[in-house]
Amino acid sequence: MSTTNMEANQALSLKDQINQYLRYWPWFIISVFIFLLLGFVYLRYASKEYVASTKILIKDTQSGGGLSELSALGDIDVLGGSFNTVENEMEILNSNKLINDVVSNLDLNIVYTRTGNIKSTNIYKNSPIKLSILIDSLSNTISESIDLMIRYVDDNKFEIKYKEDLNYVVHEYGASFKMNDLDLLVVPDFNHSRNASRSNDVEHENWKDLFISIKSINDVTKSLKSELNITKADKRGSVLEITLVDPVKEKAEDILNNLVVVFNEDAIKDKNQVAQNTAKFIDERLADIQKDLDSLERGIQNFKTTEKLTDLVAESALNLQSSAGITRELIESRTQLEIARLIKNKLNKESYNFIPENIGLENLNIQQASNSYNSLVQEYNRYKDNATADNPILKRLKDEIDSLKQAILLSLNNTINSIEIQKQSLTRELGSVSGKISTVPENERIARYIERDREVVEAIYLLLNEKKETTAISLAVTAPKAKIVDFALASKDPVSPKPKIVYLAMMLIGFILPGAIIYGRSIFYNKIESRNDVERGLPNANILGEVPKLDKDSVDYIVSNDRSVLAESFRIIRTNLQYKLNALNHDGTKIILVTSTIKGEGKTLVSYNISNTFAYSGKKVLLIGGDIRNPQLHRYLPNVSKRTKGVTEYLTNDQLTVEELAMTSKVNPNLDIILSGAIPPNPAELWMQDRTKDLFEEAKSLYDLVIIDSAPTILVTDTLLINKYADVTTYVTRANYTDTSLLEFVADTIEDGKLSNVAVVVNNVKLANFGYGNKYGYAYGEEKKTWLDLLKKKFSKGKSFE
Template identity: 40%
Template sequence: MNSEYQISEEEFNLREEIYKYLKYWPWFIVSVFITLLTAFVFLKFSNSVYRSSATIIIKDEDTKSPGSGISSFADLGFIDGLQTSSIENEIGLLESKRMLTKTIESLDLNIEYYAKNLFVAREIYDNVPFRVSILQLNKVKLYDFVRNERNNFIIDFKNENGVNITNAKSGEKFKLKYGEPGNIGFADIVLRENKDFLINGNNEIEYSFVINPISSIVSRYSSRLEVMLVDDNSTLIEISLKDEVPNKAEDIIDQLIIEYNKEAIIDKNLVASNTAEFIDERLKIINFELDSVESDKEAFKENRKLTDIQAESELFLENASEYKKKRQEVLTQVQLVNAMLNYLEDGSNSDLLPANLGLEGDGVNKQVTNYNQLVLERNRILEASTLKNPTILKLDQQIDQMRSVIVKSLNRLSANLDISMKELDNEAKIIQSRISSVPSIERQYRGIDRQQQIKEALYLFLLQKREENSLSLAVTAPKAKIVDHAYTSGQIAPRSKVILFGGLLVGLIIPFGIIYGKNILNNKIKNRDELEKKAKQISIVGEIPKIDKKQSHLITEADRSVLAESFRIAITNMQYLLINKTDKQKGIKMLVTSTVKGEGKTFTSINLALTLANMGKKVIVVGADLRNPQLQRYDVGSRKQLGVSDYLINEDLKLNELIEQTKYNKNLDFLTSGSIPPNPSELLRHRRLGEMLNMLEEQYDYIILDTAPCMLVADTFLISQYADLTLYVVRASYTEKALLQFPIDSKKAGKLHDVSFVLNDVDFANFGYGNKYGYAYGADKKSFWEKFRERF
């Protein structure tokens, strides 16, 4: 049974909590309407943001491939490991402001075009009736115009002789003709018609253009650009950009890829160009040496009248063929090593080393490859930096160290070749002893022929490498292969559903928060429920609604207002409290008091008396507040009359002479408080007070005592002993909750007896059952807007 009761009570409390907010439903409706309207206006006037993206693959460079621009270096032994930089470096290059600057300059994106329709100006990119070209730009003046917001120009096409351009900020006008240059303050521009323009049916559109510094555009798009690796195990890269104009974002991404490929091709061609210069230089030297040797050979034969020395010495030279071959190879390597050493001595840190010359030894080839990689990195960074950049200094240090290592490796290789040459020389001595019978002429001839063959072999080798290098220059394959061209996936902001839902949520939260905060911070009694919870020991006989200033504060005969009905209900409830006293022959004394002043004691007393008088009862209102009398406010003529205090002091005064019939009702009389005495408490202890009340009991059905606030003075407690019923007035939104403990304690201590609450000045939204269920006896039916206004 207890469990069921507890569940029922909890359910009831939950309903009451919900009702606290539901009764303010107009607040919620207005708040939701305003927030949704605000969200709709925001969506209407805000610019949509789109996300455009493209996907590329960074191709790996194969240094051994014949089509590669660095294959010649690999064969020459100068390069090893000059392959694609780490993917993080390529991402960093794509995100760099230098690449973005080239892209912005290529597309002329520092010039922005706008179309204003009604109140909103939106950027347009493709469909614009004109194009602006900058012939000459003064950057200093441009920054000054931008700082003062004078870089926006409005186009007027109504000029028959050309176009009027108006500075939107300063109002300065310029007249230009299509195709002819004109000055707008900081730049010389040319205006051209856009033949691809699709005519818009709305003639009220206002077109304008804005010229910004390239650096500001780069900074704007740098924060919106994202370059990320799609997969850690691949070189697949996604480039995305957020912008309000999707076509513009797509063009930026595509152009960024083009600029990246251009730079990659330039880097590859730079290596091939340096190789070509080295090969051409060596070909000139070898060609000169080869001509000299062939001339010596020709002169030798002519002087000695030789024809076919080979046939004569073929038998002897068969054993020496292998020696010649090995010696030739070693000599070739020696020449290449010496050439490389000379090139290293004459070159600087910005020069690439020649590669693919055929040096033996993988160690030297790898070192030259790494050296050229460092030189390329240094030259790339130096384009946007100075020699004092810490990165440049670090690279210079690495290049010097690598150069020293290469020199040591070449010296080591040269020493190895010298050893090989000595071994071949020893072998040559053996062969020489076998052909000692060959005439000295043959030996001299073979020496000349040997020199010719060496020079000729080196010459042909360099010619082959020159052709391969020329082929690599002709092949300009892009480094970034496009997987997906730039496309727009859709709108990412503003998100309409989220914003509208957020507006709805905020619209509900705002009144909820206000009501909740108001309830939390409120320390005053608001309605009947709160009064019952705070003071369960004292019953409530009635609620009195709040009255507008325009309405009458006094009840009239046949009054059908909510105020009159609330006092009738209070009187009906009081009958149950006076059930044991209604059979007595004398009148009933009602004491009306409150905790502090301003809670409506006199108002309650007068209207309670009027209600009883309208019912045919003989009623008198006694002004028992001798300190701050308020009864005189309702009868101007009584302010100078004698009253209770005078009666208590002067025993010669007759009570009937002090009673005054009111103008409100023939059954209602007033006995005012009279003169303000210096000792009210002593007067109220006078025996004449009891005698006065006894006499009034004989003459009236109801005696209503309008007393002083009982918390402030002890006067009321002196009178309460004579009262049959004590009506304790509590004013809604005025009486503090903490003050309710005072009447509870007073009743418990016996200072007040037969106490009942009257809740005064209750807001219509909190007023009893009539408002909750939409029924109030005697009240005219109100319109929706009147009810709505009452809620506020």
């Protein structure tokens, strides 16, 4: 192939790649139609799923929305703080515990289904009956789903069985019964009856068979948990959006609403539990603190009792005041004692002299006696100077003075004794008061120590009492943690499946699947399909033409005045061959060798029809059956045996001539055929004899054109042995049959010079793969077909778009 042709080929490579898809356009249309139909069927019977969503506001995210274990004692600052974030609440909302409670509250582990002709429908709250498990804990022991069938008998009875069983068992409504170790109870759902009557639905007495599936609560919890989606409505806010996708709108809404209720109940329960624990802790501490406070107060009481104290400060002041008073009294006593003693000494030392009076002695009797005494002494002294000793008045006065003096001395002795006693008493009292005053510092220290402990314990006692009231208030006020912003609401339109997306996806699949098949086939399919494949594998070889693929009931040879695609294709091959023959440097009879790589590529069909086409042009043509190993040429000569004498006999018998062996074709008088003859044991050796040259020389002398139907080249050497006698070698390949790797063998054979003047024919090519026929066609002069006619033709018998 020339460089120009190669460049043109490369320029058209993208176009060729596109054309390999476009030529299968009917299959793309059919594929899209089929997938659109599948999409319609899917949308018709697929379970529609709806998304329900609710929004809640998490209150008090800093403190968790309620009383925590530490908030009651926060003022004491002996424990840390509790800070719950929105992320923590998201984890709680999606916890197994809460979802398990929701499943139990709504009985989601019991699924009621009504079976239709094609699909089953979950009827949720529209079930005419309600099945209950009497012992809820047994629901978690179910390892596999329990499938039951139940159907209506009358208003008092129903029939139930396992799905796989054949016979039903009759039970009464409201009476418990046991199945699979579960105690079950079935009652009519009167709410359903009222709903059915309002919606013109079927009344409960006419309901059909129902399918009930009992599942493990834990399994349903896991499934529901995986379907829940909890997100923050705003990254910086505390509003959470909870969404759930489910085929039943009402069920999805109930699940979300109940989840929020359970979340709040759990928060309140947790809050109350914390408050109760806190109150219990406070009560216990109060009891201990009260004991400590009572012990301290009793200690103070015992201390004051022992020390005879009431008020240490006041008593200290009183003691000091008392000490001063006692000291003063003691001094006064001592003064009185000295005065009394002075007067006594005066009386004892001097006679009939005046004694001191009004010198501070507090005894009135002595003072009066002293006054009387001094008066008598004064009178005595007045009479003494004027009278004698025997004067009766003096004697009387002297007697009275002596008598009064004795009385005063007696009084003074009594007074002195009394003052001595008083002095001793005051001294003792002063010593007692002084002792008390000396113990004040120690008592004050002890009192302060005890009072300090009492004040600390009393402060704790008062604080705990205050917190006890706070806790009691928190128990009385149970505000929910989550405020509902939007109640659960399911979407009006299903989120799955979406018709537009389904139809678009089906349309894309309809386009992609045939394309993928074609692309995969182009990658893994190693057969040639058109002349383009041959040109890529044999860039230096000329392409004579393409032979179309025939219908199963079509004849594989051309006839006179034939206008079929087969006839036109061989006329093109004949024309191209004529150009090659005319280019030869001799004018004698030309020999055309027809061969192929392997058996089955159609060399016999090509050689026969090429011979027929040249013969119809007026030339005298001889077709020689050169494949003496596996002869096939006899099928074009009806009623002629495969064992008829031919080439083998000519090569082995020198007496035979070409004219004796040649047989004229019944469809074309210008065509003679020499069959292969009997199959010899040594074909290669026969072709190596000189008799071979005689065969072709004799044929050339009798005919205008000699065509040889030879053996495949890769299997035997027969063709290579006789190729030297040929002017043109016509190499036959077969679409969808010849491996592309075999073209390498052909190229090597040509390059090594084993075959001369080679030109290629592509056999069995589909019309869609024709190099030029795909665009223009061979049916020149025929009526133009409509696209509908072309579509019908594509799928007519014998056509394939593989």
